[in-house]
Amino acid sequence: MATMDQLYQSVIIEHDRSPRNFRKLDAPTHHVEARNPLCGDEVNLELVVDAEGRITDVGFQGRGCAVSKASASMLTTAIKGKSVAEARELADQFQALLTGKGADEASLGKLKVFAGLAAYPMRVKCATMAWHALKDATGEGRGARSEG
Amino acid sequence: MQRPARVVVNPMTETPLAPRPSRVAALRAEFPMLSGTSRGRPIVYLDTAASAQKPRAVLEAMRQYYEGSYANIHRGVYEASERASMAYDGTRETVARFLGGVSPDEVIFLRGTTEAINLVAQAYLRPTLGEGDTVLVTEMEHHANIVAWQVAGARTVAIPITDAGEIDLEAAERMLAAGPRLLAVCHASNALGTINPIAELAAMARRHGVPVLVDGAQGAVHLPLDLPSLGVDFYCFSGHKLFGPTGAGVLWGRKALLEAMPPWQGGGDMIDRVSFERTTFAPVPQKFEAGTPDIASVIGLDSAIRWVEGLDRAAILAHEEQLLEAGKAILDGIDGVHRVGDPARNVGILTFTVDGAHAHDVASLLDQDGICVRAGHHCTQPLHRRLGLDATVRASLAPYNTVADLEALGASLRRVRETFR
Numbered sequence: 001m002a003t004m005d006q007l008y009q010s011v012i013i014e015h016d017r018s019p020r021n022f023r024k025l026d027a028p029t030h031h032v033e034a035r036n037p038l039c040g041d042e043v044n045l046e047l048v049v050d051a052e053g054r055i056t057d058v059g060f061q062g063r064g065c066a067v068s069k070a071s072a073s074m075l076t077t078a079i080k081g082k083s084v085a086e087a088r089e090l091a092d093q094f095q096a097l098l099t100g101k102g103a104d105e106a107s108l109g110k111l112k113v114f115a116g117l118a119a120y121p122m123r124v125k126c127a128t129m130a131w132h133a134l135k136d137a138t139g140e141g142r143g144a145r146s147e148g
Numbered sequence: 149m150q151r152p153a154r155v156v157v158n159p160m161t162e163t164p165l166a167p168r169p170s171r172v173a174a175l176r177a178e179f180p181m182l183s184g185t186s187r188g189r190p191i192v193y194l195d196t197a198a199s200a201q202k203p204r205a206v207l208e209a210m211r212q213y214y215e216g217s218y219a220n221i222h223r224g225v226y227e228a229s230e231r232a233s234m235a236y237d238g239t240r241e242t243v244a245r246f247l248g249g250v251s252p253d254e255v256i257f258l259r260g261t262t263e264a265i266n267l268v269a270q271a272y273l274r275p276t277l278g279e280g281d282t283v284l285v286t287e288m289e290h291h292a293n294i295v296a297w298q299v300a301g302a303r304t305v306a307i308p309i310t311d312a313g314e315i316d317l318e319a320a321e322r323m324l325a326a327g328p329r330l331l332a333v334c335h336a337s338n339a340l341g342t343i344n345p346i347a348e349l350a351a352m353a354r355r356h357g358v359p360v361l362v363d364g365a366q367g368a369v370h371l372p373l374d375l376p377s378l379g380v381d382f383y384c385f386s387g388h389k390l391f392g393p394t395g396a397g398v399l400w401g402r403k404a405l406l407e408a409m410p411p412w413q414g415g416g417d418m419i420d421r422v423s424f425e426r427t428t429f430a431p432v433p434q435k436f437e438a439g440t441p442d443i444a445s446v447i448g449l450d451s452a453i454r455w456v457e458g459l460d461r462a463a464i465l466a467h468e469e470q471l472l473e474a475g476k477a478i479l480d481g482i483d484g485v486h487r488v489g490d491p492a493r494n495v496g497i498l499t500f501t502v503d504g505a506h507a508h509d510v511a512s513l514l515d516q517d518g519i520c521v522r523a524g525h526h527c528t529q530p531l532h533r534r535l536g537l538d539a540t541v542r543a544s545l546a547p548y549n550t551v552a553d554l555e556a557l558g559a560s561l562r563r564v565r566e567t568f569r
Contacts, residue, residue: 038524040532
């Protein structure tokens with residue numbers, strides 16, 4: 001089991017320093033603001049979904065701990081090009097990985113690195129926040145003006 | 149009765165000396181948790197401001213109640229119930245003495261400080277609240293001392309603080325003159341450690357005819373209490389921060405105010421005579437204690453207060469002062485670590501930020517070394533906004549801490565800086 005130090009050193013610090021797709025989109029079709037009132041973390045996730053239901057662009061902004069930022073950063077690279085249905089399935093697998101509910105690790109790719117966080121339940125919500133935001137943004141009846 | 153303090157005085161300066169290391173070791177040995185581990189490392193507990201560890205005496209008192217004289221109170225005539233009732237009601241006298249010699253009838257047992265503030269908000273303020281009425285708080289208040297008033301329907305207005313983290317007394321005078329319904333202020337800040345000049349504020353409030361509630365959650369743990377001369381109207385504290393169990397805390401109020409307040413919860417044990425048409429209520433304090441209370445925790449609180457009274461208070465204060473100065477020096481000596489606030493009088497709270505690292509990440513990495521601190525906004529979001537910060541790390545001190553604990557914090561923080569460099 002990876003210790004927290006190893007987790008930080010392997011991936012979290014790097015994404016915290018240079019988060020991918022950390023930008024505001026010009027014309028998002030979906031967006032949601034997620035907040036964790038307990039720690040004050042905020043993530044604003046934006047998507048462009050085309051007519052075929054494929055995610056053609058994704059960006060996030062926000063503030064929070066390195067775990068939440070790294071997770072959001074890796075989310076953006078993982079879901080770009082996927083269909084909304086595939087991205088939502090990935091969110092479910094990621095959630096399963098962090099709550100020790102037997103995820104399909106093959107489908108998670110690089111995201112598997114977060115498995116070590118399952119040993120720290122108090123930090124799991126930091127990593128899953130962006131993924132909850134993704135599910136909120138793409139949930140039933142969600143469109144361009146959706147708010148979390 | 150209170151044991152005479154065993155004050156050790158430096159003959160040269162006549163100032164009390166901190167307890168010798170062997171004494172601190174003996175004190176630590178009274179706390180089973182402190183000989184344990186966290187993440188496989190010896191525990192370094194620096195989160196007493198959130199909740200204190202418990203000495204064996206407290207655990208033993210509760211065990212004896214559950215194993216030897218367990219029964220409900222005020223209901224049975226048999227021996228166990230009689231013993232439980234006497235222990236429960238006897239705690240009122242212990243608390244009354246601890247608060248500086250108030251009447252035991254003015255001591256109400258509740259779950260803790262939060263519930264005590266809510267009782268005052270609902271039973272004292274709300275029934276007479278008018279349109280536009282305000283409660284004057286401070287920028288350093290805990291959410292409990294802000295939100296309870298808002299829930300009761302009042303608007304909260306905050307006295308500003310200085311950058312050092314102290315109340316702006318000139319602003320306080322001006323804002324008290326505006327006629328708030330109540331001044332609600334912490335004895336000591338849970339986020340900055342600031343010890344507020346309560347007697348001065350209370351005198352100011354009295355000149356303007358404003359009653360005063362003091363949130364003593366942190367203050368009662370570190371400061372000698374003399375409520376009869378403090379000049380306040382309500383004082384509340386939580387047992388669990390005072391080395392007692394969770395589930396038992398205290399509201400003290402002036403008897404005339406408590407008597408004028410309606411009950412806030414109805415139930416058993418708070419009545420005089422009940423009928424379907426009309427019920428009359430028991431006198432204070434029973435009027436505010438509906439239903440079976442947390443008897444074991446109240447008994448534990450009695451033991452905790454006696455434990456605190458048995459300490460050599462002067463030596464403990466000197467020890468805590470020494471720890472605080474050592475902690476400040478250690479934190480100030482680490483590049484990229486910045487202390488938040490610097491009040492002249494501090495109950496033993498060191499709050500700080502680390503450049504480039506969010507407070508939660510800092511706390512998680514400290515946790516890897518067995519160091520327990522608090523990270524976040526510490527239930528003081530308005531204070532953090534005032535300071536322009538999202539989150540901070542807080543190390544809080546207790547008599548059982550040592551300079552070695554703070555050195556461990558310093559060494560671990562240096563590693564955090566390496567990780568985030």
